[in-house]
Amino acid sequence: MSLKSKLKETLLCLKAGRVTLPxxxxxxxxxxxxxxxxVFNAAKCTGCAGCANNCxxxxxxxxxxxQEIRILKYLGRRCAYCGRCAEVCPxxxxxxxxxxETATDSIGDLQQRLELFMSTCQRCGRCFxxxxxxxxxxxxxxxxxxxxxxxxxFGSKAYLTSEPAVDDIRIEWD
Amino acid sequence: xxxxxxxxxSGRSLWVYHANSGGCNGCDIEVLNVLTPYYDVERFxxxxxGSPRHADVMxxxxxxxxATAKALRRAYEAMPAPKLVFAIGSxxxxxxxxxxxxPVIGPIEKLIPVDFYIxxxxxxxxxxxxxxxxxxxxxxxxxxxxxxxxxxxPVPRYHPKDLLGSGEMVVYExxxxx
Amino acid sequence: MNLLQPLFxxxxxxxxxxxxxxxxxxxxxxxxxxxxxxxxxxxxxxxxDLLKLLGKEDIESGESPVVQRFAAYLSLATVLTMAALVxxxxxxxxxxxxxxxxxxxxxxxxxxxxxxxxxxxxxxxSLVGVSREMMTMIALEPLLAIAVFVGAIQAGSFRLERVxxxxxxxxxxxxxSAVVMLAVMLFSFQAFVQKVPFDISExxxxxxxxxxMEYSGPKLALFKYAQMAKLMxxxxxxxxxxxxxxxxxxxxxxxxxxxAKVCVLVVLVTLIAATHARYRIDQAxxxxxxxxxxxxxxxILASYGH
Numbered sequence: 001m002s003l004k005s006k007l008k009e010t011l012l013c014l015k016a017g018r019v020t021l022p023x024x025x026x027x028x029x030x031x032x033x034x035x036x037x038x039v040f041n042a043a044k045c046t047g048c049a050g051c052a053n054n055c056x057x058x059x060x061x062x063x064x065x066x067q068e069i070r071i072l073k074y075l076g077r078r079c080a081y082c083g084r085c086a087e088v089c090p091x092x093x094x095x096x097x098x099x100x101e102t103a104t105d106s107i108g109d110l111q112q113r114l115e116l117f118m119s120t121c122q123r124c125g126r127c128f129x130x131x132x133x134x135x136x137x138x139x140x141x142x143x144x145x146x147x148x149x150x151x152x153x154f155g156s157k158a159y160l161t162s163e164p165a166v167d168d169i170r171i172e173w174d
Numbered sequence: 175x176x177x178x179x180x181x182x183x184s185g186r187s188l189w190v191y192h193a194n195s196g197g198c199n200g201c202d203i204e205v206l207n208v209l210t211p212y213y214d215v216e217r218f219x220x221x222x223x224g225s226p227r228h229a230d231v232m233x234x235x236x237x238x239x240x241a242t243a244k245a246l247r248r249a250y251e252a253m254p255a256p257k258l259v260f261a262i263g264s265x266x267x268x269x270x271x272x273x274x275x276x277p278v279i280g281p282i283e284k285l286i287p288v289d290f291y292i293x294x295x296x297x298x299x300x301x302x303x304x305x306x307x308x309x310x311x312x313x314x315x316x317x318x319x320x321x322x323x324x325x326x327x328p329v330p331r332y333h334p335k336d337l338l339g340s341g342e343m344v345v346y347e348x349x350x351x352x
Numbered sequence: 353m354n355l356l357q358p359l360f361x362x363x364x365x366x367x368x369x370x371x372x373x374x375x376x377x378x379x380x381x382x383x384x385x386x387x388x389x390x391x392x393x394x395x396x397x398x399x400x401d402l403l404k405l406l407g408k409e410d411i412e413s414g415e416s417p418v419v420q421r422f423a424a425y426l427s428l429a430t431v432l433t434m435a436a437l438v439x440x441x442x443x444x445x446x447x448x449x450x451x452x453x454x455x456x457x458x459x460x461x462x463x464x465x466x467x468x469x470x471x472x473x474x475x476x477x478s479l480v481g482v483s484r485e486m487m488t489m490i491a492l493e494p495l496l497a498i499a500v501f502v503g504a505i506q507a508g509s510f511r512l513e514r515v516x517x518x519x520x521x522x523x524x525x526x527x528x529s530a531v532v533m534l535a536v537m538l539f540s541f542q543a544f545v546q547k548v549p550f551d552i553s554e555x556x557x558x559x560x561x562x563x564x565m566e567y568s569g570p571k572l573a574l575f576k577y578a579q580m581a582k583l584m585x586x587x588x589x590x591x592x593x594x595x596x597x598x599x600x601x602x603x604x605x606x607x608x609x610x611x612a613k614v615c616v617l618v619v620l621v622t623l624i625a626a627t628h629a630r631y632r633i634d635q636a637x638x639x640x641x642x643x644x645x646x647x648x649x650x651x652i653l654a655s656y657g658h
Contacts, residue, residue, distance in 0.1 A: 010627055012385055014389070024215065053265050057264070057273065075268070079293070102294070105290050105309075107268065113321045177407065225566075
């Protein structure tokens with residue numbers, strides 16, 4: 001409680017000037033890796049409903065109207081921006097954007113509704129089953145032996161997709 | 175004449191009462207951040223007061239719990255008109271991740287009428303300042319419902335069971351409202 | 353003729369205090385913000401606050417709505433009466449209406465109105481706030497009374513224009529009692545104007561605003577106005593008792609000098625308020641007890657002619 005410490009505190013604050021961000025006047029972008037509102041890309045979505053099954057807040061609803069049409073609805077109300085839907089989506093159709101300026105006066109503003117066409121087989125009428133992980137592995141190539149130099153290559157360099165699903169773990173292959 | 179002046183002034187000086195009805199305190203800390211020098215919401219004339227009778231705006235966080243429902247309702251009724259309610263955080267907007275848990279009644283709307291929603295878990299202090307600015311009319315809101323359609327009804331279908339005896343195809347035209 | 357001039361003077365003084373009090377409060381908030389490295393509210397913010405409060409709904413609740421109303425009117429009324437008794441650069445308009453003891457009673461009545469407000473509400477928080485305010489008042493009012501008495505002893509009479517004219521310094525002699533009383537008043541000034549180290553009774557987070565808890569709308573505006581005006585009136589009393597130099601110059605200059613001195617005092621109050629934390633009630637009472645002992649010593653010195 002000494003006077004000297006109070007004076008020092010005042011001088012420090014005065015020297016710092018004004019630290020207030022001029023926020024609504026000038027934008028303030030979010031840092032790298034910030035998880036903002038999830039954005040659904042209807043072009044890439046296959047309607048597997050993996051996101052709906054994994055959402056901890058049960059925020060993504062799925063309704064099959066008929067065999068060909070599946071409606072996927074994301075209500076923005078309870079979303080905790082955890083990012084599990086984006087992580088699980090096999091087609092990378094969901095991205096956690098950097099938007100955080102989502103204040104509104106009617107909560108229905110945050111919803112996104114996708115109507116998806118599920119292609120059906122002409123002969124049996126059932127939907128196409130996307131290949132399982134093992135099947136995709138077999139289709140895309142598992143062995144990359146070097147035929148030109150007649151060398152046997154250990155390990156596999158063929159990933160299921162071009163970039164790894166998990167960003168912060170770098171797995172070094174051969 | 176004095177009345178219109180007073181009504182115009184009520185946008186320039188909002189007194190805020192902070193009510194946390196059972197949240198995890200994440201949004202509390204973000205609201206506290208908003209009152210610090212870095213984000214400084216006092217430049218809009220907003221002041222934190224300790225009693226609901228002095229306040230114009232109630233900042234609610236946390237879902238509506240059975241235990242605190244009565245207290246929240248009484249705090250809302252203690253505020254003098256004209257009043258606003260801001261629901262901050264996903265728990266207040268929609269019940270949050272805990273929406274089906276045993277003590278949770280649901281979002282705050284089940285107890286008191288809400289005027290502005292600021293979703294986030296927790297919302298960034300900039301998002302809260304943005305919400306306040308939208309409420310004061312300084313900026314426009316940036317969200318709107320989005321709808322994508324990959325296909326329009328009616329959809330032709332070629333399932334053998336559905337093919338009529340004459341070989342015509344069946345056309346689907348119904349779509350239920352979600 | 354003889355009656356109209358003091359009346360107009362009193363109204364003018366009261367009007368000036370009413371007009372300028374929110375400006376000083378706004379300057380106080382802006383200065384606090386600058387000391388905390390942030391951009392604060394605009395200077396005219398308290399005017400907006402008061403206008404907004406006038407437009408709100410008036411909820412009457414608590415034990416006794418009649419006493420609630422009475423307390424609100426009483427607080428602003430006593431402060432404005434004191435404004436008419438204090439010389440603000442020129443002689444006070446209502447000089448002949450009373451003496452220094454009337455001033456002390458008016459100040460105490462102003463504090464009593466806060467107590468009435470808390471008692472009228474009747475809820476637990478406001479009762480605790482009232483008890484703390486009572487304890488603070490019991491410790492504080494004697495300090496101001498002793499300052500006025502020392503001035504009266506040195507000046508030889510209780511008349512307001514003799515006492516509130518730097519009488520403590522006994523016509524330029526600067527006795528010891530004056531120096532001691534100046535120090536005591538400087539150390540306790542924050543408590544008179546209810547600013548931070550000593551605003552115990554209306555501690556926001558501890559007591560949900562204390563005695564004023566149940567007030568809303570226009571009555572709250574009256575109380576807030578009274579608090580803002582108290583800052584100005586107490587500064588005026590302090591300046592008149594302890595720093596009256598320049599009050600015998602020509603009309604505009606002495607008025608401006610007075611307001612300059614009040615500004616210096618307000619900046620000092622803000623500086624202390626922005627850098628300190630609030631005291632607990634027992635710490636504050638111990639502080640005041642020490643100051644009271646020193647003030648009594650000054651009184652004894654003054655009565656012996658030092």
